[in-house]
Amino acid sequence: MKKKIxxxxxxLYSIIKWFILATIIGIIVGLSTTIFLKLLNLSINFTNxxxxxxxxxxxxxxxxxxxxxxxxPEAEGHGTEKVIEAIHKRNGKMNPLMVPIKLxxxxxxxxxxxxxxxxxxxxxxxxxxxxxxxxxxxxxxxDRKKLVICGISAGFASVFGTxxxxxxxxLEVLVxxxxxxxxxxxxxxxxxxxxxxxxxxxxxxxxxHMALPSEFxxxxxxxxxxxxxxxxxxxxxxxxxxxxxxxxxxxxxxxxLKGLIGGMALIVLTFIFSTQFLGLGLNTIEDxxxxxxxxxxxxxxxxxxxxxxxxxxxxxxxxxxxxxxxxTSGVLFAKIFGLNIYSSFFAAIGMAALLxxxxxxxxSASIMAVELFGVGIAPYASIACIISFLITGHRSxxxxxxxxxxxxxxxxxxxxxxxxxINPEAKIQNSKLLKFIFDRINKNKPE
Numbered sequence: 001m002k003k004k005i006x007x008x009x010x011x012l013y014s015i016i017k018w019f020i021l022a023t024i025i026g027i028i029v030g031l032s033t034t035i036f037l038k039l040l041n042l043s044i045n046f047t048n049x050x051x052x053x054x055x056x057x058x059x060x061x062x063x064x065x066x067x068x069x070x071x072x073p074e075a076e077g078h079g080t081e082k083v084i085e086a087i088h089k090r091n092g093k094m095n096p097l098m099v100p101i102k103l104x105x106x107x108x109x110x111x112x113x114x115x116x117x118x119x120x121x122x123x124x125x126x127x128x129x130x131x132x133x134x135x136x137x138x139x140x141x142x143d144r145k146k147l148v149i150c151g152i153s154a155g156f157a158s159v160f161g162t163x164x165x166x167x168x169x170x171l172e173v174l175v176x177x178x179x180x181x182x183x184x185x186x187x188x189x190x191x192x193x194x195x196x197x198x199x200x201x202x203x204x205x206x207x208x209h210m211a212l213p214s215e216f217x218x219x220x221x222x223x224x225x226x227x228x229x230x231x232x233x234x235x236x237x238x239x240x241x242x243x244x245x246x247x248x249x250x251x252x253x254x255x256x257l258k259g260l261i262g263g264m265a266l267i268v269l270t271f272i273f274s275t276q277f278l279g280l281g282l283n284t285i286e287d288x289x290x291x292x293x294x295x296x297x298x299x300x301x302x303x304x305x306x307x308x309x310x311x312x313x314x315x316x317x318x319x320x321x322x323x324x325x326x327x328t329s330g331v332l333f334a335k336i337f338g339l340n341i342y343s344s345f346f347a348a349i350g351m352a353a354l355l356x357x358x359x360x361x362x363x364s365a366s367i368m369a370v371e372l373f374g375v376g377i378a379p380y381a382s383i384a385c386i387i388s389f390l391i392t393g394h395r396s397x398x399x400x401x402x403x404x405x406x407x408x409x410x411x412x413x414x415x416x417x418x419x420x421x422i423n424p425e426a427k428i429q430n431s432k433l434l435k436f437i438f439d440r441i442n443k444n445k446p447e
Contacts, residue, residue, distance in 0.1 A: 015185065021143075022150050022186035023193055028133065029126035029154035030197025036103055036122060037159070037203055043111035044279065054113035054270055054278055058263025061114075061313030064105045065256040068315075072101045080120045080317060083127045083152055084174060085400040088418070091141035092148030094131040098124065105315035113266070113278035115305035116316020119159045123170070123317075126155035126194075149174070149183045150190040157191030158198040160319075161205025165368035167191035169361050173398060176360040176419070177405035208289050210348050210373040212380075219342075219380070223349070226333055227384040230350055231391025233329045234357030237303050237322070238395045244307035262312020266305060277305045281324040285351075288327035291344035296335065298328040318397050319355065326354030348373045349384050356385035357392035360401060365389075394424045 047053040072095050086094050106121040130151030134144035153170030157163040167187050171179045199205075213219040251258055270277070276284055281302065288294055306321040308314075330350025334343040348369065356365035362385040369381035394403060394413050399420030406413055413424040428435050 018146075018186040019189060021147065022189035025126075025130050025133065025147060025150045025186075026154050026190035026193025027197055028129050029122075029151055029190065030158055030194035030201070032099075032125050032129055033122045033155060033158040033194060034198045034201040034203055036107075036125060037118065037198070039103070040107050040110060040118060043107050047111045047113075053111075054275065055267060056112050057114065057266050058260040060108050060112050061259030061263045062256050063259075064109065064315050065259045065313045067101055067105060069255055072097045080123050080152075080173065080319075081398050081400055083124050083148070084398055086127070086131075087145060087148060087174060088400060088402060092127070092131055092134070092145040094128045094148070096128065096132050096135075099128040099132075102128070102315065109309070109314045109316050110279055113270070113275070114314035114316060115266075115278060115281070115302065115309040115321060116314050117318055117320030117322075118280065118316065119156060119319045120317025121315070122159040123152045123155035126151035146183050146186060149180065150186050153187040154190040154194035158194040158203070160368075160372075161195065161199075161203075161207070162368050162371040163192050163195040165364045165371050166195070168367055169359075169364035172361045172364050173359055173401065175402040175404040176394075176396070177403070179363075206286070207371075208344075208348070208373050210289075210345060210377055211342075212345065212376045213342060222337060222339070223380050223383050224387065225337075226330075226346060226349055227353060227387025228391055229333050230326065230329065230353035230384060231357045231388035233299065233325065233350075234354050234388060234392045235395070237325060237354070237358055238392070238397055240303050240307050241310070241397060244311040248311045256313075259313030262308050262314070265308050265312070269301075269305065269308075273301050277301050280320050282320075285324050285327050288331050288347040289344050289351075291340075291347075294328050294331045296332050299325040299332065302328065319359075322355050322358055322397070323351050326350035326352070329354065345377075345380075348377060349381055352381045353384040353388040357388035358397045360389060360392070360396050360398075362386045362389040394422060395419060 086092055102121050102124050106116070106118070109116055110118065127148045130147040131144060134147045139147065149170060153167040156169050157166030160166065168179070170191070171183060171187055174180065248258055251261070284294065284298065302321060302324050306318070309316070310318065327347040327350050330347035331343050333350065334340060334346040339346065352365045352369035355368065356362040365385045366378065366382040370378050390407050394407060394411070396419045399418065401419045403413065403415055403417055403419055403422060405415060410427050411424050412427050413422050
């Protein structure tokens with residue numbers, strides 16, 4: 001009996017301890033997110049007064065690379081990736097200088113037209129401040145790791161106004177197929193408090209009323225097809241990002257000069273395709289969700305703009321571009337099947353499903369759809385998200401993600417490794433049908 005009582009006392013102590021710590025992290029991250037978002041909005045509003053503001057992109061990318069290469073390498077690229085790496089390899093230990101550098105480089109990138117997102121910096125700044133908090137009060141490695149995960153979840157929860165999805169995303173994105181239940185309570189506490197702090201301090205969030213199809217049975221087959229379509233789109237996004245990363249590495253010059261090349265490339269592309277694909281692209285996302293007409297190739301051009309930005313000196317996140325790519329590809333899907341009346345519906349499905357596939361986070365993506373568009377979209381979004389997640393395969397926009405399970409027993413892949421180090425191989429000999437299909441394909445190949 002005494003052992004049982006002692007167990008309950010220990011658990012109660014743990015709950016109280018993490019309630020207090022998570023509350024502090026939530027307040028810190030809520031404040032930092034508010035400061036970042038307000039500075040970002042002021043900067044964007046200022047630079048947008050100048051028609052050719054994007055002409056400074058080469059200088060911005062050059063300066064960003066100088067700062068990250070010689071001062072804080074952890075601030076390079078899209079922030080979430082570096083945080084995942086820090087958690088898996090250094091128990092969440094992060095360089096304190098990363099916080100001001102990441103804030104500065106991201107605002108500079110987005111204000112002057114770099115195609116990136118605002119969520120990665122919020123997560124990285126939140127994680128960095130949590131790591132500093134752990135160092136100041138001399139927490140051990142296990143507690144520091146938990147605090148940093150709380151910082152990530154709080155950053156995601158407060159940046160988009162989706163506290164539940166943000167918290168789950170912060171836990172789900174670390175290991176594919178696994179959620180860390182030992183950090184569930186503190187992550188929820190820190191995430192919800194960060195969201196409430198940001199809301200109280202004046203950060204406004206956008207929510208959308210979505211017209212839903214009247215007949216589930218009529219739309220259900222199209223939901224299955226859309227999941228496959230968005231999975232292929234996320235596959236394409238990841239492959240393009242990887243290709244531009246390899247291209248950047250092959251250009252054997254002083255790294256800051258690559259920033260000049262990337263910036264010049266974006267200037268040329270902007271004159272060809274317009275300023276629509278620069279910056280956050282929030283106006284295009286809103287137009288897609290309102291059912292307005294979008295050029296069919298919008299998602300492809302956004303992928304190219306984002307790949308150049310993140311691989312040639314730009315600083316920022318990847319999720320806002322994913323929302324742009326997902327919503328605009330959703331409009332295209334509706335056009336392909338003559339469903340213009342449901343254009344906004346498939347734009348919403350696309351936002352969630354592309355996130356599920358590209359980031360390997362089907363649960364948080366499904367919840368995000370509910371928080372943004374209402375509970376009625378839940379059955380449609382969840383199916384599309386899971387299919388997209390599976391179709392994307394064993395790859396991710398976050399190469400440092402750990403693989404926690406195989407997406408099919410017919411694929412041979414090493415679990416427990418970083419996604420960027422694995423080499424999946426199909427085991428078609430274990431399926432008679434697949435073996436027959438592949439044999440027919442090989443038989444029909446020209447000699």
